[in-house]
Amino acid sequence: MPRLVVVSNRVAPIREGEPTSGGLAAGVMDALREQGGVWVGWSGEIAASSQPGEEQALGPIRLVTIDLTRRDYDEFYRGFANGTLWPVLHYQMGLARFEWAEFAGYQRVNALFAETLGRLIAPDDLIWAHDYHLLTLAEALRKQGVANRMGLFLHTPFPAPAVFMTVPAHEALVRAMCAFDMLGFQTETDRRAFADYALRCAGGTEQRDGTISAFGRSVRTGVYPIGIEVDEVRRQAEAPANRRFATRLGASVHERLILSVDRLDYSKGLRQRFSAFERFLDLHAAWRGKVTFMQIAPPSRPDIQTYREIRRELEGEAGRINGRFAEVDWVPLHYLNRGFPRNQLMPLYNAAAVGLVTPLRDGMNLVAKEYVAAQDPDDPGVLVLSQFAGAAMELDASLLVNPYDEAGVAAALNRALAMRPEERRERHAAMIEVLRRNSLDRWRDRFVGDLAGSPRT
Ligand code: ADP
Numbered sequence: 001m002p003r004l005v006v007v008s009n010r011v012a013p014i015r016e017g018e019p020t021s022g023g024l025a026a027g028v029m030d031a032l033r034e035q036g037g038v039w040v041g042w043s044g045e046i047a048a049s050s051q052p053g054e055e056q057a058l059g060p061i062r063l064v065t066i067d068l069t070r071r072d073y074d075e076f077y078r079g080f081a082n083g084t085l086w087p088v089l090h091y092q093m094g095l096a097r098f099e100w101a102e103f104a105g106y107q108r109v110n111a112l113f114a115e116t117l118g119r120l121i122a123p124d125d126l127i128w129a130h131d132y133h134l135l136t137l138a139e140a141l142r143k144q145g146v147a148n149r150m151g152l153f154l155h156t157p158f159p160a161p162a163v164f165m166t167v168p169a170h171e172a173l174v175r176a177m178c179a180f181d182m183l184g185f186q187t188e189t190d191r192r193a194f195a196d197y198a199l200r201c202a203g204g205t206e207q208r209d210g211t212i213s214a215f216g217r218s219v220r221t222g223v224y225p226i227g228i229e230v231d232e233v234r235r236q237a238e239a240p241a242n243r244r245f246a247t248r249l250g251a252s253v254h255e256r257l258i259l260s261v262d263r264l265d266y267s268k269g270l271r272q273r274f275s276a277f278e279r280f281l282d283l284h285a286a287w288r289g290k291v292t293f294m295q296i297a298p299p300s301r302p303d304i305q306t307y308r309e310i311r312r313e314l315e316g317e318a319g320r321i322n323g324r325f326a327e328v329d330w331v332p333l334h335y336l337n338r339g340f341p342r343n344q345l346m347p348l349y350n351a352a353a354v355g356l357v358t359p360l361r362d363g364m365n366l367v368a369k370e371y372v373a374a375q376d377p378d379d380p381g382v383l384v385l386s387q388f389a390g391a392a393m394e395l396d397a398s399l400l401v402n403p404y405d406e407a408g409v410a411a412a413l414n415r416a417l418a419m420r421p422e423e424r425r426e427r428h429a430a431m432i433e434v435l436r437r438n439s440l441d442r443w444r445d446r447f448v449g450d451l452a453g454s455p456r457t
C-alpha cells in the first residue's frame, strides 16, 4: 500500500490526554495510528510569517504543522472557512457573510498548504485531504505539477445547489473540487447534492459508478460514513479508573440523566434543545425532581461573532430555565462550558439514561455513535437523534426527532425515559451491529482503497 499523506486544517492535540477538538481530529488520529503516515495541518499558532512549524513524531505518525499569519487566520479560518462556508454547508445562510478578499485569502492558504506538501511528498504517495477548509487544495497542487492521486473527504454536509449557490464563489469552489481524483461524502444526500450542482449548474455528466465529469475533469464520488472504534469506546466506558469520575459527577445528578455533548456551535441546535427540555418539564411534570439534563459544550471558535452570540444566549437560557424549575435539592439543567478527556467522557455516556443529540444539521455526529457504543448491552440507554444528522441514516433504531419540533423532542424524551428494557436492548443491538459494520477502519480502508484504485490523472 502506498504511503498515506493526510492534510487537514486541525490536527490532533499534541499532548496526550487533552480533549479532542472535534470529530475530524478524533477520526483521523484513530485512522492513522494503525498504519502510520504523514499528517500535515495548521499548528494552531499565529506567527509573524506563514511557515512550516514544528515537525514531530506522534507514534507512527510524522506530524508536520504550519503556522499562519494573523491575516491568513482572519481571511482563511475566521473569514471564508468559518464565516462563509461553515454556515452555508449547514443550511444557515442567514448567519453567513461573504467577502471576495477572504475567499482570496482562503485560496492563498490552500496554496501554502500545497507548497508545504509539494516539498514532502514522493510520487506514489496518496494525498488525503479533509474537510471544507481545503476545497481548493488539489487545484493548487495541480498548478504546481503534482500528479499524485488526491482525494477529499468532506466531514460536513454538502447542501442543496440552491443553498450552495448563495456563496458567490460557488463555481470556483466546485471547479476546484473537481481537481481531486475522488470526493467522499458522509451520506448519499450530500453526494447527490454535489452531483446535482455539477449536472444542473455546471453542465456536467454523471456515470453509473458516481464518476462526475465537469469543468474538463472527471472525479469519482462516493459515500463513506465515518465510524468509531466500538470496542475502544466500550473499554474506556467500563474501565474502573474512568468510572470513578463518572460516579463523582453522577452524584450531583438525580436518578436519571439526559446527556448532550457538543462543541458550542449554532449548528448543534442547543437553543432549540434547551427549549425542548423546558417544554418536557412543562408537559411531563411527573419527571420534575427525577431527571437532570447535562449539557457539556466547550466553547468553539470564540473569536467569531455568531459563536459569541450563541454562547451568551445559552447562558441566559440555562439560568432562566433553572430559575423557573429548580428546587432546593434539584437543579434541572447542568450546563458545563468545558471539554473533557475521552476517558472521562465515555463513562459519562455510559451513565446517561438518554443521549440527546439534536443538531439542526450535521455531517455525521460522532457523539451519537459514541453514546451507543458506550452503553451496557444488558441495560442500555436510549439515543434521541436528530433526523438531520448524517448518523440518522445508519442509526434509525434510535428515536428520530425533528430538532425544530420542541413538542416532538419533549415527547421523545418522555418515551425514552419510560422505555421498557426489552425495547431498549433491541434498539441498541440493532445500532451496535451497524456501528460494527461501518467501523472507523472500514471508513479508512474503503476510502484509501478506492483512492489507490482510482485512475491516475
Ligand atoms: P464536530 O466534529 O462537529 O465537533 P462530532 O460529534 O462529529 O462533531 O465530533 C465531536 C468529537 O469531539 C467526538 O469524538 C466527541 O467525543 C469529541 N467531543 C465533543 N465535545 C467534547 C467535550 N466537551 N469534551 C471532549 N470531547 C468532546
Ligand code: F6P
Pocket (backbone or CB within 6 Å): 010, 021, 022, 023, 024, 025, 131, 155, 263, 300, 301
Ligand atoms: O468536524 C467539523 C470540524 O469543523 C472539524 O473540521 C474541526 O476540526 C472541528 O470541527 C473543530 O473546529 P475547529 O477546528 O474550527 O476548532
